Amino acid sequence: METIAIPAINLAPIMPEIILSCIAMLLLLVNVFVPSESKGYLGVLSLVGLVATAASVVSGWGQPVAAFGGAVQLDNFAVFFKLIFICSAALAILISDKYVVREEINHGELYPLILFATVGMMLMACGMDLMVIFLGLEVLSISLYVLAGFNRGSLKSNEAGLKYFLLGAFSTGFLLYGMALTYGATGSTKIGNIAGFVATNPQVATNSLFVVGMLLIAVGFSFKTAAAPFHMWTPDVYEGAPTPITAFMSAGPKAAAFAAFIRVMIVAFPTLKHDWTDLLWILAVLTMTVGNIIALSQDNIKRMLAYSSIAHAGYALVGFTACNPEGVAGILFYMLSYTFMNIGAFAVIVLIGKKGEANGNVQDFAGLGQKRPLLAAILCVFLFSLAGIPPTAGFVGKFYLFSAAIKSGYIWLAIIGVLNSAASVYYYLRVMVYMYFKPSEEDFDWVGMTPAIAVCLLLCVATTLVLGVVPGTVLELAQKAVQF
């Protein structure tokens, strides 16, 4: 019987995950002793945990450190994405305090589940081993399935949870099959080793196992980014899930899927680059067009934002197709700004909503501009940003994504993207038309601000405008993050 030599363990690169997991488990314990009317304190505690995690993430900037035999690597790319995830989790927690009380789903488990989902996302961003990425995705997905069905009394929420679970499990199968085939073709699950194998054995590019593995991995990640034609789950899940969770789902997990997608494709499959950029070209065009065209006919605002989030995944795919440092930096910047502008828009929807998801239609926003001018103006900022109108973050993000595409020679892709962006203005402006030019039937008396939502709105508006007016610093950071 030989003894197993345990390799040297460096916990520094996964310190953020460790801190956040411990906080989540602590919350589960504390939750037992907290009476149901003061569950809000759990939210405060989880915010403290997220801030501590952010501090530990930031310390990883600059010097890439790998650990566990190259299974994880905390580099600038991972740090940037992890900060996006932490922001999205924190903003989602800020807007849920009022919502959970109103919908009578004030269970303390909400916060640990959001934190576990964040741990999963962070593992996806720093994973350099297909197994770590897969398990991170599973931690994220399992938490999200539950969160989507968190409103147990609501039929729509149940439907959202079940639908997401069934389709998500199905797509996980594709992803895992792709990883298995890639492992079979290259003999390793570590992305670094796969890259090494591909460099020394270029003929692997003609190996069907390898190619099919790459394709199946692309399918799995496309599902999570909600790219057409793998987007079918998005509208139903986004509509049925509790609104703060929808906000969280549209920002964080999408960014996480992009993080893992980008890293796997660029590092592990460089020899197939021409093949997968062709594939991404088609995916990007389909995703943008399908998302925008169907969004035009939506009356329910959560469904509309769901289709708009599909379209935004398409814009990010444009940058991915370009596959140059500018494009990937553009995706980082876009995901950051999308997190703030989209969660901001959802925060306003949370405020406007009544118990049982009433007021989910565009018509219910009629007269908001007269009755609640400040709130309407704030929503306008987010909608302008989502539509990509200067001086907001959305404009700058789209500008960088499309210019990266042109730089790589994808002129037509950029043109299709701009046309799509122009079409999207219709359905964003439609909300504004209802807010300002339609007579009000409601008095909006029930709309009451809480400190948490006020902080969230303030943060979102400030970030959306600051990133739109002076994007230089953050863009520089994003460019520094694109070194694998």
Add this chain to the structure above:
Amino acid sequence: MESIFFLIVAAVAVLSSILVVTCKNPINSALSLVMTFFCLATLYVTLDAPFMAVTQVMVYAGAIMVLIVFVIMLLNIRVEAVKRGSHAVFAGGAIGLFLLFQTVWFLGRGTLSGATGTMDRAQVVKVGHIELIGKALFTDFLLPFEITSILLLAAIVGAVILAKRKI
């Protein structure tokens, strides 16, 4: 000889997994699933992975299937002929077949070789299968092994949230 055995087992596995989806009675589906699991376990044995085979039988064909059958019986699911739109089935089937042929054509065109590692049959027999898995779990796959605990915790919390009568 070995490839003939593989083909037989694989054919049974594919057939029984098709039965899982097509059977109208859920109990029949569940039993077909057991059959699929057994065929997979057999394939693991031929791949010199006895531990995997035993785990497959004990965990999937044993524990999980018992659970599934129990749930089916407790819920007393009535056998209902699900009405299906014939157009949708036809269109879906046609697209599926087309994609299948495309995949087979593509696979037949390229090479299908895997990278061979250091673990061959002699090595597995010499060291032992369980020892090799244990060693891999505590060295190369230490972090994934630990992440699984978080995954299971999240799943348990989720199951309690969704299923408990009063929380």
